Amino acid sequence: LNKKRIAYFHFTKEDTEARLAPGDELRLRLNSSAYADLSGSDEAGWSAVGHVSKITANEEVALELRGGQQLGPWDINHGFQVEFVWKSTSFDRMQAAMRTFAVDDTSVSGYLYHKLLGHDVEPQTIRSTVPKHFTAPNLPQLNHSQVYAVRKALSNPLCLIQGPPGTGKTVTSATIVYHLTRQNQGQVLVCAPSNIAVDQLAEKLHKTGLKVVRLSAKSREAVASSVDFLTLHHQVRHLDTPDHQELQKLMALKDELGELSHVDEKKFKQLQNSTERELLTAADVICTTCVGAGDPRLQNFRFKQVLVDESTQAAEPECLIPIMMGAKQMVLVGDHCQLGPVIMCKKAAKAGLHQSLFERLIFLGVRPVRLEVQYRMHPCLSEFPSQSFYDGSLQNGVTLNERLYAGIEFPWPRPDMPMFFLNSTGAEEISASGTSYLNRTEATNIEKLVTYFLKSGVKPYQVGIITPYEGQRAYICAVLQRQTTFSHKAYEEIEVASVDSFQGREKDFILLSCVRSNQNQGIGFLNDPRRLNVALTRAKYGLIICGNAKAKILKAL
Incomplete structure (x- = not known):
């Protein structure tokens, strides 16, 4: 179908240590002898890269290969090797964020810059319009400690909220974001280290009636989630307005034929980009993973207000990515008494990468606001x-x-x-x-x-x-x-x-x-x-x- 090759295969049992997830990149190889006999050439084997599009119930993996594959061992069904392709995207973005922090004065407000580095600064408060009713529309009623947390978050440039198990972190986060959007400071950026956490928060924010866009990584667009209707690629697809007719036509054509002519492809990319920009600009809130905040599609956006949920599960450089986009007010929600980020490299963990930004700020003496009622x-x-x-x-x-x-x-x-x-x-x-x-x-x-x-x-x-x-x-x-x-x-x-x-x-x-x-x-x-x-x-x-x-x-x- 549409010139995309999909390879189906089962992983042998002992490989289950490597947990595959849709969106992972794999390389498929066929060693030379088997392939040489087939093509009659003396090429050194065949290989192709693709991403996992789905994993069926009986653990069969569907790998969608990249690029138009004309020649290939399509009728051979054994002798293949599969290897992981290491994606450096997230690490590149973390490094870029740290570099930005070091050299770019405009990346984050002066107050936050000094706070993050642990310098002593005059405490600041933010003049915010304090709402009469703290509970956001269609969300549960808040308790006293949640109301206190929301009030603190709205009036301080840096606020840590510690939410022990079952204390309603997500509801509190969503309520804070709802009130932040009411402060006329532009759009709010909402992040969390994992996709599941971002989806949960996006769902709650959508309930309050805000315009939410959930930006997911390009490689995850095929992965179903509970908030598909909020995702950018979905909203681009379903824009049925007169001025987006051409984009809809090109999309339909691309789905049908699989590829567009050079001229059409160029036009399609252009329209897609401008439509994406338009939707992103119109949103009240943009939700993405911490690493996703480094997405090129957000390159020229600035967010004065940032909230990071589950921030104790993100490594510090990861947490810096969304903050380095012009933050003047940041809210970190998490619980340093629960598990921290997973760091694969023991050396890096020992050197301090295992400590989240939230935890480090607590050690520097920033007092967290604790949610105290568990449900x-x-x-x-x-x-x-x-x-x-x-x-x-x-x-x-x-x-x-x-x-x-x-x-x-x-x-x-x-x-x-x-x-x-x-x-x-x-x-x-x-x-x-x-x-x-x-x-x-x-x-x-x-x-x-x-x-x-x-x-x-x-x-x-x-x-x-x-x-x-x-x-x-x-x-x-x-x-x-x-x-x-x-x-x-x-x-x-x-x-x-x-x-x-x-x-x-x-x-x-x-x-x-x-x-x-x-x-x-x-x-x-x-x-x-x-x-x-x-x-x-x-x-x-x-x-x-x-x-x-x-x-x-x-x-x-």
Whole structure:
């Protein structure tokens, strides 16, 4: 179809350590001998680059190859190699942002410049019109600490907002942005390190009636998301106004034929660019990932007001990209008591790349505003995290009765406290990949608990299983697939995830598998208090921890 070649293939099982996502670039190679026989030439093999357009349910990968591929081994179906193409885009943009920060005086206001570098400056406030009602249209009513955070964010050039688990960070962020747009300071730039976080925020902002444009990377345009209708490429496609007729025609033609003539292509690019500019300029709010803020399409835009959500999960240079676009007022939302950015290179992490901008500013003495009312966990579940990580300042916005699960017979040791520690003494072992751990006894126990939950009437989508180890995650999935008590479908619907990937999410019931169980009582990954915090704060109604009590888990707790 339209001269785009799509290669379909399965990854062999041991490659699952590399998590593929749509948008990733891969290179497909065919070694020389197989190809030489085919083409009769002595070329040194064939290769093509493309991006993953989708991954089907049975883990088949669809790779859309780039460029018009006339010649190629289209009828050979084995002997291919696949390799990752390293994309430097995000790193180039981070470096560009740091360079801008160093040399360009106009990139950020003088006050913020000194604040970011930790110099002492006279405190400043911003003359803002304070709204009568803080709650934004179609968003939930704010509580006292959220109102305080919104007020602080509007009146200060630099505001850090710490949102512990379940305290309504996203709603607070959306409300702040809504009021920022009312200050007549031009457009507001809204960022977060991950696409999911940006989508959630864009969705909430759209509800308030603002004109939102969600700018996604070119390579992700084929990836479906919850806010497709807000994305720039979608809005360009569906502009049905007289002056955009020509662009619509060219698009239709391009879809039909796959390629346009040279003249048409040039015209199409020109029209597309001007339409994109027009839509971006008309928006109240532009939402993108931190790295996405460096997109060439935003090159000549300036944003005086910037909000970065989940900013504690972004490496500092990443966070600087959106700030270096003329920021005079910035709001960073996050929680440095939860997991920080993922840095693959140990050396870089040691050298300080693992510290987010949010965290560094706190160390420099910028006081964060803390959201204090949590709406997620049963009060007995929030007590430990509150004492251990938040100086006991977390208040409960939900009562015991709202978090009692009626109609489910589950033998909690104390009926009024839906939590317990299930001691399992089986040993840990190293997983098939050799880079992770699994624990068979724990996996079996988890499966028994899941079956018990399902028997007592809990729906599969209400249960989440989390573990710090990829090896255990894969093994639990395998154990659940072998189950026969309920339909396969039921077990498949139960989400099994790593603790790290579950940050920001919640389920009614959480089963945590600790995995580590050895002679010297090490507990590995759960040593990191921030990971422990995330693991213990995902459940709304009940939490079960599976582990070896002899290991130091109880000490950690």
